[in-house]
Amino acid sequence: MSLKGKVSDAEWQARVDLAACYRLVADMGWGDLIYTHISAKVPDTDFYLVNAFGLTFEEVTASNLVKVNLQGEIQSDSPYQINPAGFTIHSAIHEARRDARCIVHLHTKATITVASLKGGLQPWSQYSMFSLPSLCYHDYEGLAVNDDERSRLQQNLGDTNHMLLPNHGGLTLGPTVGDAFMRFYDLQRACEIQVELMNSGREVIPIPQDIVDNIYAQASVVHSGQTGGQKAWPAMLRKAWRLDPGFCE
Numbered sequence: 001m002s003l004k005g006k007v008s009d010a011e012w013q014a015r016v017d018l019a020a021c022y023r024l025v026a027d028m029g030w031g032d033l034i035y036t037h038i039s040a041k042v043p044d045t046d047f048y049l050v051n052a053f054g055l056t057f058e059e060v061t062a063s064n065l066v067k068v069n070l071q072g073e074i075q076s077d078s079p080y081q082i083n084p085a086g087f088t089i090h091s092a093i094h095e096a097r098r099d100a101r102c103i104v105h106l107h108t109k110a111t112i113t114v115a116s117l118k119g120g121l122q123p124w125s126q127y128s129m130f131s132l133p134s135l136c137y138h139d140y141e142g143l144a145v146n147d148d149e150r151s152r153l154q155q156n157l158g159d160t161n162h163m164l165l166p167n168h169g170g171l172t173l174g175p176t177v178g179d180a181f182m183r184f185y186d187l188q189r190a191c192e193i194q195v196e197l198m199n200s201g202r203e204v205i206p207i208p209q210d211i212v213d214n215i216y217a218q219a220s221v222v223h224s225g226q227t228g229g230q231k232a233w234p235a236m237l238r239k240a241w242r243l244d245p246g247f248c249e
Helices: 009-028 084-096 109-115 126-134 149-157 177-200 209-222 228-243
Strands: 037-041 048-050 066-068 102-106 135-137 162-165 169-174
Touching: 009 037, 009 048, 009 102, 009 177, 009 228, 037 084, 037 177, 048 084, 084 102, 084 149, 084 169, 102 177, 109 162, 109 169, 109 177, 126 135, 126 177, 126 209, 135 149, 162 177, 169 177, 177 228
Parallel strands: 135 162
Antiparallel strands: 037 048, 037 102, 048 066, 102 169, 162 169
């Protein structure tokens, strides 16, 4: 049953954006069956939207997203449950970072590989430059079911927007769904390229640190002062519509 007209306009738009993000992640091949999560804050509330446990990303719609509080307690009349362990990471970050209105956490092969290498992400491509100035790491502690891990996760994250989790995957956050999605896109591409370069067995030409440090100022010019997510997200929404307009139900 559609929730359109039964929730605020702001919540409905958040649901549409988040459902579109799930569909785009599935189309990119970044999904992990029914596992991993993308969460988004309901505007002007302390509630969050996350996928129903048991649905693939291709099945996520604006209406079947589940509304929860920071404890993962369901706040709406929904036939679905969530994976409480899966929401631990998201709730810890949403609690510490009020600017993090969307969090993308995925288990892609490329991010797991690079995160698990000594030295982590290297300045070997233009994509890596978007992540490196705001990148952190959080060591693997198991399936994220220990409440004690929350404080360490928050401390390691600090004010960064990209995280690599050794043996686990990658994570990005942003003030909008579009920003979090595009940040993960850049991180994923950077990791894919690094793996390809390592597999080549050839010597790599690194990007000088001063260029890495100045990339944000250059990106601001390219995006006309907007963030990458704000600039690209309308096009990504159009792609989601072309893939399957059912995400908006």
